[in-house]
Amino acid sequence: MNPSIFNTLTRKKETLRPEQANEAFKIYCCGPTVYGPAHIGNFRTFCVQDVLRRTLEASGVKVTYVRNITDVDDKTIRESMKLGMTLKDFTRKWEDKFHKDCDALNMLTPSVEPRATEHIAEQIAMVEQLVKSHHAYPTADGSVYFKISSYADYGKLSGLDTSALKTQNVNSAGDLNSADEYERENVSDFALWKGYKPSDGENFWESPWGKGRPGWHIECSAMAAKYLGESFDLHGGGIDLCFPHHENEIAQSACSLNVKSPARYWFHSAHLMVEGQKMSKSLGNLYTLDDLIAKGYTPMQVRFTLIAGHYKQQLNFTFKGLEDAKSAIFKLQKSLLQILENLKLTKEDFSEMISKDVKFDGTVFESAWNALCDDLNVPKTLGEIFTALADKSAPKTLEDVKALAGLMYALGLDIFADKQEASSESAPEEIRALAQSRWQAKKDKNFKLADEIRAQIGALGWTVLDTKDGFDLKKS
RNA sequence: GGCGUGGUAGCCAAGUGGUAAGGCAAGGCUCUGCAAAAGCUUCACUCGUCGGUUCGAUUCCGACCCACGCCUCCA
Numbered sequence: 001m002n003p004s005i006f007n008t009l010t011r012k013k014e015t016l017r018p019e020q021a022n023e024a025f026k027i028y029c030c031g032p033t034v035y036g037p038a039h040i041g042n043f044r045t046f047c048v049q050d051v052l053r054r055t056l057e058a059s060g061v062k063v064t065y066v067r068n069i070t071d072v073d074d075k076t077i078r079e080s081m082k083l084g085m086t087l088k089d090f091t092r093k094w095e096d097k098f099h100k101d102c103d104a105l106n107m108l109t110p111s112v113e114p115r116a117t118e119h120i121a122e123q124i125a126m127v128e129q130l131v132k133s134h135h136a137y138p139t140a141d142g143s144v145y146f147k148i149s150s151y152a153d154y155g156k157l158s159g160l161d162t163s164a165l166k167t168q169n170v171n172s173a174g175d176l177n178s179a180d181e182y183e184r185e186n187v188s189d190f191a192l193w194k195g196y197k198p199s200d201g202e203n204f205w206e207s208p209w210g211k212g213r214p215g216w217h218i219e220c221s222a223m224a225a226k227y228l229g230e231s232f233d234l235h236g237g238g239i240d241l242c243f244p245h246h247e248n249e250i251a252q253s254a255c256s257l258n259v260k261s262p263a264r265y266w267f268h269s270a271h272l273m274v275e276g277q278k279m280s281k282s283l284g285n286l287y288t289l290d291d292l293i294a295k296g297y298t299p300m301q302v303r304f305t306l307i308a309g310h311y312k313q314q315l316n317f318t319f320k321g322l323e324d325a326k327s328a329i330f331k332l333q334k335s336l337l338q339i340l341e342n343l344k345l346t347k348e349d350f351s352e353m354i355s356k357d358v359k360f361d362g363t364v365f366e367s368a369w370n371a372l373c374d375d376l377n378v379p380k381t382l383g384e385i386f387t388a389l390a391d392k393s394a395p396k397t398l399e400d401v402k403a404l405a406g407l408m409y410a411l412g413l414d415i416f417a418d419k420q421e422a423s424s425e426s427a428p429e430e431i432r433a434l435a436q437s438r439w440q441a442k443k444d445k446n447f448k449l450a451d452e453i454r455a456q457i458g459a460l461g462w463t464v465l466d467t468k469d470g471f472d473l474k475k476s
Numbered sequence: 477g478g479c480g481u482g483g484u485a486g487c488c489a490a491g492u493g494g495u496a497a498g499g500c501a502a503g504g505c506u507c508u509g510c511a512a513a514a515g516c517u518u519c520a521c522u523c524g525u526c527g528g529u530u531c532g533a534u535u536c537c538g539a540c541c542c543a544c545g546c547c548u549c550c551a
Contacts, residue, residue, distance in 0.1 A: 041551055046551075272551085
């Protein structure tokens with residue numbers, strides 16, 4: 001079964017098929033701007049895209065996945081200069097951190113991950129092409145702007161009324177859009193190339209219009225065309241990129257490459273709220289992965305939380321939600337362990353089964369898979385998984401377990417990544433000795449002493465949990 | 477103002493023209509000294525409000541209320 005998604009361009013749910021049958025499905029996603037640690041809002045988008053890619057793969061489609069690194073823009077330049085670092089050293093540092101976080105969140109590595117600064121020539125070539133075809137014009141300050149009035153379909157993706165746009169001189173905050181600053185012909189014309197300013201420091205490249213640097217939108221168009229061709233299958237990003245970023249990309253590509261739209265499917269995921277509020281630094285509710293790990297949550301719990309809501313739906317991120325995810329994962333582990341035991345299989349066996357080569361048809365998890373293929377309905381998928389797991393009337397077969405492993409591949413949930421609560425081995429010798437003496441007291445039916453020792457252990461920050469024939473120690 | 481999304485149990489969240497998946501939390505029971513765990517089990521006559529269409533609407537239509545997002549470089 002081929003997965004479907006809601007295509008922003010057509011405003012319809014569509015089945016995803018590669019343009020050329022038997023060829024790879026080509027995806028381009030806008031990657032991070034590396035000027036600091038990515039936050040969970042960024043990761044919501046990237047995790048959802050990861051699920052899309054994995055689901056396509058599990059459906060038997062080959063995928064080429066390109067996600068760029070934006071390593072030059074106002075923020076990267078400003079922050080690197082503030083620290084006295086070269087732009088490259090600065091951005092590589094945050095790029096490495098981004099990759100570390102992605103790995104922790106069990107995201108697959110992109111097929112290609114191009115950096116904007118390593119594709120300046122391609123960007124300049126595209127801008128030249130646009131200038132030559134009169135879709136763009138240079139200005140006195142050495143910048144080049146795209147002329148949106150030269151492209152009739154501008155605004156089609158985001159449903160923008162361009163006639164209103166052209167006369168719009170005031171933004172939502174009531175401020176005058178500083179149209180004159182760069183001598184733009186029209187306020188809505190956007191920069192393809194930015195002329196050099198002293199505040200750019202050492203960060204500039206030579207171009208036919210003098211030294212400067214590329215505008216933000218052109219990098220994606222140039223790199224997507226280079227690695228995926230003039231037209232590819234799907235372009236993704238956060239909903240905020242729909243306008244103006246993707247709108248501008250379409251305009252650039254359409255006018256320089258002579259295609260209607262660079263991508264046939266446009267995939268946008270909704271934003272993340274935190275405790276009901278927009279996430280922002282000023283509200284102090286902007287979390288990075290490390291922030292959550294420091295609070296004792298695991299990357300897998302974070303991933304579960306980020307993908308558990310539908311991608312088109314705004315997700316309200318809460319710590320209660322993180323707790324819920326923790327319990328849900330634990331429940332999943334327990335049910336699965338029971339099934340594996342019945343089949344005389346181990347966790348390791350299951351881990352080896354996690355693969356994109358799966359058959360879902362005829363298994364108890366067929367409906368879960370169908371839900372995932374239906375516009376990436378992860379909440380329903382999870383519901384179907386739990387329902388199937390709980391259905392005692394259908395004993396699970398090896399094929400069922402393999403199908404579940406396939407679903408775990410698609411969702412990117414490494415279900416045993418989180419150890420089931422720390423166990424006795426990690427406890428200090430002192431605690432273990434105490435626990436041992438309590439166990440002896442208990443066996444001697446000296447419950448008073450046993451409870452005293454338990455209280456003592458509790459005071460030292462550990463909890464004793466009795467099992468059938470022994471005990472576990474847990475950090476409390 | 478323009479465009480768009482959503483309002484389903486305490487919280488999160490699917491869904492369908494015929495009377496509401498799932499997760500979390502909570503309650504009850506069983507079980508072991510106790511505790512925890514585990515197992516079993518209960519938990520929306522109701523789907524923002526008001527009208528309309530229909531034999532029948534949470535699901536279709538209209539109006540209204542509320543929340544949220546985008547509107548020039550924020551995933």
